[in-house]
Amino acid sequence: MADVLSVLRQYNIQKKEIVVKGDEVIFGEFSWPKNVKTNYVVWGTGKEGQPREYYTLDSILFLLNNVHLSHPVYVRRAATENIPVVRRPDRKDLLGYLNGEASTSASIDRSAPLEIGLQRSTQVKRAADEVLAEAKKPRIEDEECVRLDKERLAARLEGHKEGIVQTEQIRSLSEAMSVEKIAAIKAKIMAKKRSTIKTDLDDDITALKQRSFVDAEVDVTRDIVSRERVWRTRTTILQSTGKDPTLRTKQPIPAAYNRYDQERFKGKEGNANSIGSETEGFKIDTMGTYHGMTLKSVT
Secondary structure: OOOHHHHHHHHHHOOOOOEEEOOEEEEOOEEEEOOOEEEEEOOOOOOOOOOOOEEEHHHHHHHHHOOOOOHHHHHHHHHHOOOOOOOHHHHHHHHHHHOOOOOOOOOEOOOOOOOOOEEOOOOOOOOHHHHHHHHHOOOHHHHHHHHHHHHHHHHHHHHHHHOOOOHHHHHHHOOOOOHHHHHHHHHHHHHHHHHHHHHHHHHHHHHHHHHHHHHHHHHHHHHHHHOOOOOOOOOHHHOOOOOOHHHHOOOOOOOOOOHHHHHHOOOOOOOHHHHHHHOOOOOOOOOOOOOOOOHHHHO
């Protein structure tokens, strides 16, 4: 997931709808608060030891909505609505980046800490006011479905009651069949009816249980997702969080004094061969000095 300034640039170039609801700015399935800081540095800050300041999402969005106004009129309107203004030196460069005329800007701080947007699920999660409004509405469709299920179940049970074998019919059949055969047929019919009624009841009860389980699961999932906040993604985890890479470079170690270096120079009374080797055969006093001598004695 990109930073809020890149998302705003993408939506502005593609002319997508940006929804502002209360103190929240919604970009599709992600949202940021209005006062979130972008990574665009305010002109004149971050120099001579001053801390860097960044434009907020609200100030940049207000500039895009009032880009047709001249800068003095825009400043007065922003002051009226108590919104931070985009300074004149940053106006042209920032608008060029947001309109796609430039791929990047020198004022964008890539090492600035990024605010991760709140993910909004389009399938399960809905706004709190929408959920509240839906909860207040009478669930006419659900009540109608439950009523139809009850009527269908009652009709099935009534049909089974009407089909129960009557004792008069058994007595009338006793003349044509034996008592054992009639009893066997009766037991078979009752067993079949019991299994049929049991299957129908199980199907209806299972359907009602599944429906109630799905409703409860959706409510729990909606509550969990509403409190979920995405802090890191596979993209933002690779971005810098403000660490200074210069701190990792090793400082050069200054050269220390070595007492063995003085052995390369010999005194005047030393070995002549060593002196010659040091001065390539020339008679040069490498240990000589003009200390204590006058200008006349030197010339």
